[in-house]
Amino acid sequence: MQAGWSTGERTLRFLRALASRHWQKLLAWRGRWRVSEEAFHLALAALVGILGGLANLAFYVCTESLKWLALHRPGDLVEVAEMYDRWSRLAIPALGALGAGLVLQWGLRLVGTQGSTNLLEVVAAGDGRLPLRSVLIKVLSSALSISTGASVGREGSIVHLGATLASKVGQWARWPPYRLRLLLACGAAAGLAAAYNAPVAGAVFAAQIVLGNFSMNLFAPLLCSSVVATVVSRSFFGIEPWYRVPDFDFTRVTQLPWFLVLGVCAGVLGAMFLQSLRQAETLFRRIGLPLYARITAAGLGVGAIAMWYPQVWGNGYSVTSRILDDQYQALYSGRLLLLVFLGGLLLAKLSATVLSVGAGTVGGVFTPTLFLGAALGSIFGHGLHGLGLAAGLPTGAFALVGMGSVVAATTHSPLLAIIIMFEISLNYSLMPPLMLACAVATLVGRRLHPASVYTEPLRQKGLALGWETDQIGAATHQTVGDLMRAPVSPLRETATLQEIGNRFLVSPNNFLPVVDARGRLLGVVALQDLKGYLNAGPELQAIIAADVMRPPPPCLTPRQRLQEALPVLLASELRNIPVINDPHEGRLVGSVARSEALARLSEAIALRAGGRE
Incomplete structure (x- = not known):
């Protein structure tokens, strides 16, 4: 027993001596193998990609099951609609819209107020938190609408579901807002990539539209999430392209001017589409009907259009394929009749989509x-x-370029339109005219309607994103939201002086924010301002935070670029500067450590100075 004890002592002394001689090497080894935040974010992005791919599968199964229950027939919605008589085409979208509207109205009332479900609003003016229950209600309503012929796309719900699941993972882990925003963007990228089998487009969508930032520390996780989601989705749905167009080699400059004109036409159509959506939303709001009644009225309108144009049912995927293949030309003996039919089809689909989306039907417009x-x-x-x-130019080439151009005109993102058209067609031969037309369509569309299909809801709320700038390299600059963390735990304006004192005893901060019941920042309480109340008597109980607080200090917003926030950072005496959703509402959503933000700016200035040398 004693011999064993002495052996243990010798072993322990040997290990201590070994550690004392090599402790620096051990520390270096530990630092070398410590997981960096960038690697951790890539791992999280891969997990989110899996969730996005599974969300795409789950939504597909849900819509197909509801379609079978409602129609008792498999296959594409347009093919099913063409088999029905006119009165069935009228009734089915109306009844489906009634069910979707009731699910949406009663479901949202049941779950209560949970905050905004708009992706861009949560990122640009929030802390990256999406409410799971509200989004699930909307996804169910969307699935019911899509399954019964509403003129909306499935991609919108898949993107929202992927983003919400990613955000919820971060909320469960209690991660800070900057990581929640990144997870949300990864979920959006995964959803779009899985829905369209388009990994690059998914990453570009999340970087440019959702985050407004192409810096590599953000773009790399987006790419990872998109790739994983695409591969997961391909394991269920295959790798075939969405649309097929014959190859055509553009070898002469004289072939391109026609696509410039097409780009102008697409820009006008895109602006008209966005303007019609806004007017329809305004009209439905003025009518004052309940939400379910508005959606039902829209379903009835879609059904009425489908009595003569059954092709307006659903998102229009199969009809788009027919147009690209020029299948309708064989159905009409003369070109004039074909043009009349295509023109009527364009107006019918435009009207059906405007009715559906304007009334509040949940779904995408892509x-x-x-x-x-x-x-x-x-x-x-x-x-x-x-x-x-x-x-010498095939009609299918004009159709494919028209698709990308109208997407560019409505999203104001020619890069996204070009990439997604390539990924869903896998046809590189049409890239030159597509690039030209998308650029022209974007310029024309922005001139006629400054807000895009994604930023219009924010503009109506008074939230101007302000991400675009003429400054070279601005797309890679960090924003306040990239550094934003949870806010300093606020006080209510009715907090007593004793409660304020107790909070300061357990807080390292010298300033505490004061908010109202809606979370709006009313002011701050400074520790030094409490000195005058140390000798107070019984009247101490009557003093509340509203009596001792200072006015709100200069604040930041999540979408501000760091260089724009420099004056506030330099002038502030707060260690953690409050971040509000927007100056109009002033809701406290986070904070930024002043020292960290100034350090990031100093690093950027040093890098620029080094680059010039």
């Missing part, structure tokens, strides 16, 4: 926009051929 672009491009191509012009 795929219906592709329908509109394909119809416009086909009309343009057949019109030129009827005049004896551009005879």
Whole structure:
């Protein structure tokens, strides 16, 4: 027993001596193998990608199951609609809209107020928290609408579901707002990538539209999430492209001017589409009907249009494929009749989508926009051929370029439109005219309607994103939201002086924010301002935070770039500067450590100075 004890002592002394001689090497080894935040974010992005791919599968199964229950027939919605008589085409979208509206109204009332479900609002003016129950209600309502013929796309719900699941993971882990915003963007990227089998487009969508930032520490996780989601989705749905268009080699400059004109037409159509959506939303709000009644009225309108144009049912995927293949040309003996049909189809789909979205039907507009672009491009191509012009250019080429151009005009993102058109068609031969037309369509669309389909809801709330700038390299600059953390635990304006004192005893901060019942920042209480009340008597109980607080200090917003926040950072005496959602509402959503933000700016200045040398 004693021999064993002495052996243990010798072993312990040996290990201590070894550690004392090599402790620096051990510390270096530990630092080398410590997981960096960038690597941790990549691992989280991969997890979010898996969730996004599974969300796509779950939504597909849900919509197909509801479609079977409602229609008792498999297959594409348009093919099913064409088999029904006119009165069935009228009744089914109306009844489906009634069910979707009731689910939405009663479901949201049941779960109560949970905050905004708008992706851009939560990122640009919030802390990255999406409410799970509200989003699930909206996803269920969307699935019911899509399954019964509403003119909306499925991609919107998949993107929201992926982003919400990612945000919820971060909320469960109690991670800070900057990581929640990144997770939310990864979820959005995964959702779009899985829905369209388009990993690059998913990452670009999240970087440019959701975050407004292409810095590599953000873009790398977005790429990882998109790739994983795409591969997961491909394991269920395969790798076939969405649309097929014959290859065509552009070898002469004289072939391109026609696509400049098409880009102008697409820009006008995109602006008209956005303006119509806004007017429809305004009209439905003025009518004052309950939400379920508005959605039902829209479903009835879609059904009425479908009595003569059954092709308006659903997101329009199959009809877009027919237009690209020029299948409708064989159904009409003359070119004039074909142009009349395509023109009527374009107006019918435009009206059906405006009715559905304007009334509040939950769903995306991306795929219906592709329908509109394909119809416009086909009309343009057949019109030129009827005049004896551009005879060597196939109509399918005009249709595909029209699809991308209208997407660019409505999203104000030519890069996203170009990439997604390539990924869903896998046709590189049409890239030159597509790039040209998308650029022109974006310029025309922005001139006629400054807000995009994604920023219009924020503009109506008074939230101007302000992400675009003429400064070179600004897309890679960090924003306040990239550094934002949870806010300093606030006080209510009715907090007593004793409660304030107890909070200061356990807080390292010399300033505590004061908010009202809605979370709006009313002011701050400074520790030094309490000195005058140390010798107070019984009247101490009557003093509350509203009596001793200072006015709100200069605050930051999540979408501000760090260089724009420099004056506030330099002038503030607070260790943690409050971040509010926007100056109009002033709701406290986070804080930024002043020292960390100034350090980031100093590093950026040093890097620029070093680069110039």
